[in-house]
Amino acid sequence: MITEDDRREIEAAAARVPVRRAAAVEALQVIQKRNGWVSDEDLRAAAGLVGMTVTELDGLASFYSMIFRKPVGRHVILFCDSICCWIQGYEKIVDGLCSRLGIRPGETDREGRFTLLPSPCLGACDHAPAMMVDGDLHGDLTPEGIEAILERYK
Amino acid sequence: MERPLTQNIRPGEEPLDLKGYEAAGGYRAARKALLSMAPQDVTALVKASGLRGRGGAGFPTGQKWEFLPMGPDAPRPKYLCCNADEMEPGTFKDRLLMEGDPHQLVEALILTAYAVQAEVCYVFVRWAYAKSARLLEKAVAEAVEAGLAGRNILGTGFNLDIRVHSSAGRYMCGEETGLLNALEGRRASPRAKPPFPPVSGLFGKPTLVDNVETLCSVPHIVNNGADWFRRLSLTGEGGTKIYGMSGRVKRPGAWELPLGTRVREILEVHAGGMKEGYAFRALLPGGASTDFQVELDVDLDFTHEPLVGSRLGTGTSIVLDDRTCPVGFVLNIERFMARESCGWCTPCWSGLAWIVKTLEAIEQGQGRPEDLEILDRHVRDLAPGHTFCALAPGAVEPLGSALRLFREDFERHIKEGRCPWK
Numbered sequence: 001m002i003t004e005d006d007r008r009e010i011e012a013a014a015a016r017v018p019v020r021r022a023a024a025v026e027a028l029q030v031i032q033k034r035n036g037w038v039s040d041e042d043l044r045a046a047a048g049l050v051g052m053t054v055t056e057l058d059g060l061a062s063f064y065s066m067i068f069r070k071p072v073g074r075h076v077i078l079f080c081d082s083i084c085c086w087i088q089g090y091e092k093i094v095d096g097l098c099s100r101l102g103i104r105p106g107e108t109d110r111e112g113r114f115t116l117l118p119s120p121c122l123g124a125c126d127h128a129p130a131m132m133v134d135g136d137l138h139g140d141l142t143p144e145g146i147e148a149i150l151e152r153y154k
Numbered sequence: 155m156e157r158p159l160t161q162n163i164r165p166g167e168e169p170l171d172l173k174g175y176e177a178a179g180g181y182r183a184a185r186k187a188l189l190s191m192a193p194q195d196v197t198a199l200v201k202a203s204g205l206r207g208r209g210g211a212g213f214p215t216g217q218k219w220e221f222l223p224m225g226p227d228a229p230r231p232k233y234l235c236c237n238a239d240e241m242e243p244g245t246f247k248d249r250l251l252m253e254g255d256p257h258q259l260v261e262a263l264i265l266t267a268y269a270v271q272a273e274v275c276y277v278f279v280r281w282a283y284a285k286s287a288r289l290l291e292k293a294v295a296e297a298v299e300a301g302l303a304g305r306n307i308l309g310t311g312f313n314l315d316i317r318v319h320s321s322a323g324r325y326m327c328g329e330e331t332g333l334l335n336a337l338e339g340r341r342a343s344p345r346a347k348p349p350f351p352p353v354s355g356l357f358g359k360p361t362l363v364d365n366v367e368t369l370c371s372v373p374h375i376v377n378n379g380a381d382w383f384r385r386l387s388l389t390g391e392g393g394t395k396i397y398g399m400s401g402r403v404k405r406p407g408a409w410e411l412p413l414g415t416r417v418r419e420i421l422e423v424h425a426g427g428m429k430e431g432y433a434f435r436a437l438l439p440g441g442a443s444t445d446f447q448v449e450l451d452v453d454l455d456f457t458h459e460p461l462v463g464s465r466l467g468t469g470t471s472i473v474l475d476d477r478t479c480p481v482g483f484v485l486n487i488e489r490f491m492a493r494e495s496c497g498w499c500t501p502c503w504s505g506l507a508w509i510v511k512t513l514e515a516i517e518q519g520q521g522r523p524e525d526l527e528i529l530d531r532h533v534r535d536l537a538p539g540h541t542f543c544a545l546a547p548g549a550v551e552p553l554g555s556a557l558r559l560f561r562e563d564f565e566r567h568i569k570e571g572r573c574p575w576k
Contacts, residue, residue, distance in 0.1 A: 016317070018357050021339035025322050050339065063341045063496075064322035066281045078282075082243040083442055084400040086486045087478055120325060120490055121243040121442075122282050125400035125470070126407045135284050 002045040006030050010049045020051035024060055028067050037068035065119070072115040073108040075153040079131040082121035090129040096143040100150065114153070156386060158374040159367070159394060160410040163254030169289060172296040175257035181302055183376035184264045188310050191376075194224065196269035200372060202380035204392030208247075209237055209328075209365030210441065210467050211544070212456050221352035222270045222360045233361040234272040235337070236263060236369060238279045238286065239321055239328035242441035243490055244472040247396035248366035250408050252279075252286035255370075256293035260316065262369040264303055265376055267314045270362050275316045278333050281323045291318050325494035329543045330363045332496065343498040344543035367396055389414030391455050395466075399425040401473030402432045408470065414458070418450040420471065432475040436559060440467015442487045443548025445555035446474070463555065479575035480560040481567055484553055485513040491549035502546040505536050509553065516564060519572040526564055529557055 009030045013023035027046045031038050038046075038061055047057040061067045068076075079085075079094055094105065097116055101109045108115040124130035127139025138149050162170050162178050170178060187196050201216025222232060236259070240248040252259060263275050279287045294316045298304035305313050324342050326332040332342035334356050355361020371393050375383045384392045391413050397420050398408035404426030411420070417439065421427065428434050436446045439454055445464040452462050459465045474483055492506035509532050515521050533554035536546040557564065566574055 019338065022337060022357075024339035025319075025336070029320070029322065052339070060339065060341060064324055066321075066323035081486075082490055083472055083483065083486050084244055084406075087401050087472075087475075087483070119282070120241060120494060121245070123240050123246040123249050123280075125244050125246050125472070126398070128400060128406070132282060137282075 002031065002042050003034065006034060007049065010046065014050060020049075021056075024050045024052060024057060025064070025067075028057075028061055028064075032068060036074075037071050043069075071108070073112050075113060075134050076115045076117060077131055077133050078117050078119035078122070079105075080120070080122045080124070080129065081118045084121070084125035085129040088128040090141075092143050093129050093131070093141045093146065096146050100146060114150070155412070157394060157410040158378075158386070159251060159258070159370050159396065160254065162258065163250065165254075169253065169255055170257060172257060172293070172300055175255070175261075179377075180257055180373075181261055183373035184261050184268075184302060185308065187265050187376050188268055188308050188312060193269050193271055196265060196376065199380055200269070200375055203371075203375045203383040204380070204390075205368065205371055205375065205383065206391065206456055207365055208367035208371075208395065208469065210242065210443065210548075212466060215364065215368055218352065218364075219266075219270050219362060221350065222362055223353070224271060228271070229359050231273040231359060232271060233356040233359055234263060234267045234270065234275040235333060235356065235361060235363045236275065236277040237328060237330070237333060237363055237365045238277055238283065239333065240283070240366070241280055241325045241328050241494075242443065242468050242470075243487065244400055244438065245398065245441045245468045245470045246400075247398055247408050247468065247470055249283055249286060250396060251366055251370050252283065252290060256286075256289040257297070258370050258373065259290065259366060260293045260297050260303065262372045263316055264297070264307065264314060265372050266362070266364065266369055268312060270360075271312075272362065273313055273315065275314060276337055276356075277316065277318045278321060278327065278337065279318060280321050280327070284320070287318050287320050294318065324496070325490075326496040326543075326545065329545065332543065333363060334361065341496065343496045346542060387413035387455070389453050389455050389457065391457065395454075395469045397424070397454065398470030399437075399473065400471070401437070402429045402475045402478070403427065403473055404429055414453045414455040416450070417447075417452050417454050417471070420454065421450060421473070425473075428473075428475060432477055434473065435476050435478075435480075436474045438467075438472045438474075438552055439464050440469050440471070442472065442490065443467060443544070443551055445551045446559050447555075448559060464551075477575070479517070479573055480556055480563050481513060481517050482573065482575065484556045485510070485517050487552050488513055488549060491545065495545060499541040499543075499546070501536055501540045502549075505532050505546065506549055508532065509550075516567045517573055519567065519570070521564075521568040523568055525568065526557065526561070529553065533557065 010027040013026040130139040205215040326342040331345035336342040351361040400406040444467040
């Protein structure tokens, strides 16, 4: 359920732009920040606030890779699968993450702690292979070093 | 050697705050321009400096600024959009500038907005650069507090509202008109041109879109003049460039060097040469959307790169070594491009998917001889002129050049029915 705080924040964003729909991405981000993802119910409420139809807003939400339309774990791991990380063997890192968490890319582990997702180039090519966990950048990854990083996210 | 763009950047340290930036000579250019120069004089100065876009396309900056209507009858408000959606694979230069010296960019925005008389500025930052967004928001707040941004700047009557927009993540948002659609709450599909954004851009108003690195040169041009800027480069094109290099080199990184620095110097001196056990084979000089080149003795700039069949692009190179499969290398890039295609133009969404399937088959040892002709045809069909934006033409630059330079490697995959590197 969309909260009063969400509503206020979205209203404020919509008041700053010439057309309300220009606040659509911010509205989705407000909801996701609170809830981790954007449910159908919240999307419907947000569509009304930014003056879009539900279909239009869903079309926008699903266009972006960083708006989640399905539940995610408490922490989201985004591993870079672009060229520089590929040269440096990101696949070994992903294999390590998959076997450690018992999931494949696109899935959430059983405890709901981690969701593992691929990401385009993170702009950390000088520290490849790289990944982000909840917005923290981790570079120069090795299969052996993964456990220590995951331990920081409970 | 002068390094104006990175002079205040100390790796591992917090960037300068307003006080520190001013103590280092910051906001001198903004004061000079707003208090003693007409807006058109700033544009003329930037034009005379020879500054060209650092985002990949290389359009002459001052000339673009001149396209915006000026004077009392110009539509209002005009917009300035700073393209900080750095998502070109292999590129990590704008991050350095935003995290290292956010006030330099804020000063650049004030100067640029003043030159074209824009009243609202959006800094379009990609989601992965949350730190950049945070530092920029802080710098903007400090500048507003000090009367350098916001309403009635320095008592001149000039207003500039600077807003930081964090994107929800799509490569297409970095395309000039895709960025504008994204800010309007639409999918980041490209727009038909003309009209070009300086005439009809964000919300249908005149809009200037420039890359972070391009804009960061502006305060230094205003402070030191056009001749000084031209002399910074080795080949007369003006300015410095944040060059970068990654792949199996000893010291991957980014360095501010004179524009026109030789590729060999970047590889051998700054990146420390190839890692032990690896030999240089080729490189993409300016991000994933540029052609492979094998030549190292080339001035990495706008004029000399085309002579070896490539282009400056973003100026951040990706090195292909002798122990990495060129087919796998190109497949990785085409997968990125196919995934990030916005789906607007058929040659792009359909063609890139077909390219990926064909390359996958070759890499997995199931390629057929005619596959190379299919790939050649895609390189021609996705060339400029068939799509609304540059994503597809950029995507086939590494493919077309790989088919030319490494044809034997492709043929070996097909003949042997396997990837020889595995």
